[in-house]
Amino acid sequence: HVSADPINDVEQEVKEWARQKKTEIDELRTQEKFRRDFLSNISHEFKTPLFAIQGYIEAIQDDEFDDLDMARDFLTKASRNVDRLSYLIKDLDEISKLETGEMAINYSKFKINDLIKEVFESMEMKAKQHNIKLIFKQKYDEPIAVNADREKIIQVLVNLIDNSLKYGKEGGSTSISLFELHDQVLVEVTDDGIGIEEKYLPRLFERFFRTDTSRSRQIGGSGLGLAIVKHIIEAHQQTINVRSTESLGSTFGFTLQKSKQSLQFPNIPVLKN
Numbered sequence: 343h344v345s346a347d348p349i350n351d352v353e354q355e356v357k358e359w360a361r362q363k364k365t366e367i368d369e370l371r372t373q374e375k376f377r378r379d380f381l382s383n384i385s386h387e388f389k390t391p392l393f394a395i396q397g398y399i400e401a402i403q404d405d406e407f408d409d410l411d412m413a414r415d416f417l418t419k420a421s422r423n424v425d426r427l428s429y430l431i432k433d434l435d436e437i438s439k440l441e442t443g444e445m446a447i448n449y450s451k452f453k454i455n456d457l458i459k460e461v462f463e464s465m466e467m468k469a470k471q472h473n474i475k476l477i478f479k480q481k482y483d484e485p486i487a488v489n490a491d492r493e494k495i496i497q498v499l500v501n502l503i504d505n506s507l508k509y510g511k512e513g514g515s516t517s518i519s520l521f522e523l524h525d526q527v528l529v530e531v532t533d534d535g536i537g538i539e540e541k542y543l544p545r546l547f548e549r550f551f552r553t554d555t556s557r558s559r560q561i562g563g564s565g566l567g568l569a570i571v572k573h574i575i576e577a578h579q580q581t582i583n584v585r586s587t588e589s590l591g592s593t594f595g596f597t598l599q600k601s602k603q604s605l606q607f608p609n610i611p612v613l614k615n
């Protein structure tokens with residue numbers, strides 16, 4: 343094969359090569375920006391509780407300081423900030439494992455109804471503190487069996503319910519509803535709290551993303567909860583979405599795979615003669 347225009351051919355090849363290199367460089371730049379943002383976010387999240395702890399310790403160390411009650415109060419506050427740091431480290435650990443694909447999904451068959459009740463029970467005290475009612479809207483007589491990683495789904499529910507309490511309304515409620523789809527089940531967590539402005543919705547599941555709402559800033563959190571939730575659901579090849587109206591409330595819904603095997607008759611007795 344003899345080219346009619348060899349110079350043009352070489353020119354096209356060089357252009358194609360340059361296009362590919364540009365794409366690679368853009369990709370590296372995006373990754374680099376992500377790394378920078380990630381580090382600055384982490385250091386910001388760590389600084390706030392660390393400075394608080396340092397402040398309380400220095401106050402108590404002061405020669406003039408002799409108020410025992412106040413010392414106790416400061417130590418309680420410092421300890422709360424230590425907790426916050428621990429949660430942050432736990433979340434970071436979790437998310438890095440999820441993102442590097444180190445975390446395996448251990449599928450098992452379980453009744454989602456029972457799991458919801460179990461999680462509600464574990465969060466009852468916290469809900470009481472926020473004066474929020476937890477409601478499980480049972481629509482189906484039979485429990486629904488799903489195929490998923492039980493521990494991870496507990497974490498998803500805890501994170502979503504925890505948010506519904508943090509950003510909920512005092513005297514309000516958090517409800518969970520189940521919807522049976524063809525071979526999936528949709529789990530929805532609904533609150534009647536502060537809601538989320540529409541412009542924030544597309545960014546909600548990004549790591550460290552928190553809305554500007556002043557309340558949101560006053561409420562403790564790492565901005566990692568929803569990113570973890572999204573990772574877990576996507577690792578199950580399922581979907582998560584949110585709908586919300588500012589000052590009316592939010593609904594977070596995720597799907598799970600229904601288990602094909604029936605849970606009703608797990609053991610068929612063997613008849614002996």
Ligand code: ADP
Nearest residue numbers: 505506509537552553558563564565566567568
């Ligand atoms: P965190 O709660 O630690 O800030 P999340 O990743 O769980 O982090 O949530 C990210 C942000 O999304 C929160 O800071 C808050 O602004 C908003 N958000 C999450 N859940 C709700 C909710 N149920 N109602 C209102 N805002 C919410």
